Amino acid sequence: MSLPAADIARLAAWLAQTDLAALDLRGPGVHLRLHHVAGTVTEVEEPPPVTVITAPSVGHFLAAHPLHDHPLAPIGTRVAAGQAIALLRVGPLLLPVTAPCPAIVVDVIAAPGAAVGYGTPLIALHPLTD
């Protein structure tokens, strides 16, 4: 089941006028995901092959803790639900980015230290069903 085309167009037009990077709408039997880059909005076909973890806040993306010289979850890492896989630095504050489910890290999308906004794709996970 999907939304009426007119509704998707209206949401896309609205998203294009904002600073948001993505719109994710979920309801019973409905999953709409729109990506927004510089005024161009595209619908992402479902089901996505991987789960993309997006920034929960504005901040700077850190793949490693400042006290560590190794990334929290490099590509290929098997992670548990709730495990911190990256960090967002907001001034002196660090916010953990956690895996929603057991998964394998398939891509680290954001560059270390990059400034990210709410919804910016950070890490791609391949969910594990076991």
Add this chain to the structure above:
Amino acid sequence: MIEILSDTALATVQDLGRTGALNWGVGTSGAMDPLALAAGNILLGNGAGAAAIEVQVFPFLVRFAEPCAFALTGADCAASLDGRPLLPWCSAEAAAGQILRLGLPAAATWRASRAYLCLAGGIDVPAVLGSRSTQLRGAFGGHDGRALRQGDRLAAVAPGAGQRPTGLGAVPPAFCLPLSQDGLPAIRVLPAAEYDRYTAASRAAFWGEPWRITPQSDRYGYRLAGPTLTPSAPIELRSHGIVPGVIQVPHGGQPIVQMRDAQPSGGYPKIGTIIEADLWRLGQAPIGSRLRFVETDWETALAARDANEAWLANLARLADLRRIAT
């Protein structure tokens, strides 16, 4: 309630210190790294005066007898909760029965020697003379006025599951407030009363040469090794009041820095005083590491204190915003 499992040594309950009692001969005590302690309390939403456990011998193990939010700051010591790794400088929640283990401090990007375990609401020990810090010389304050032992049980002021949002972390101040000189960690020092009575060569060496922290260094004071400091003429002084940070020079010419558990008086000549804002840097400097002294002035010392407070205030503001948002 937590129970100390390790056959530990030298771990003590500390808050920011017992200020205002030096005139009675009562030393300040308090955390060797007050910034780490304050940051841990901020991550939990604790009051600034909340007491924590300062750990300086590892490994250190505690069992949570009930659910409780906690934060770990200071030295990164590969902490784990029931074997699951924890991020350094982060808050988390333990379930009843879980065991928290602090391992040996690692030295990937910041060498430090003391870790702080903060509990929700703070460690519930009575305040004595306005502080919960352990006063080891007087054997009062903290937990029965002594270092913690295996089997000790300590209560948190605000235990319970889901009482506090957790998961927040802080960037250690070593990165936000870095200070180095010629490739070594630097500590800012004000020339003290007898500074001008040392030879020009000694004064130049004091600022110019690195100082090594010897194994004779603890919460009472740090003995440093470096060039011999020689007075122009022998100096004899009566005992006088001293504070943490004072750098004394005994007859051998190798300095002693008085730290948090220092006695409140002494008679050695004083060549300098480490500014209050930089005492945390020395408090975390590991035995065997080297550092440099950098000459500073009163205005810079006050600005450094303001910078520390601004860093903490900013962390507290952002942590509060984040707690409201979740």
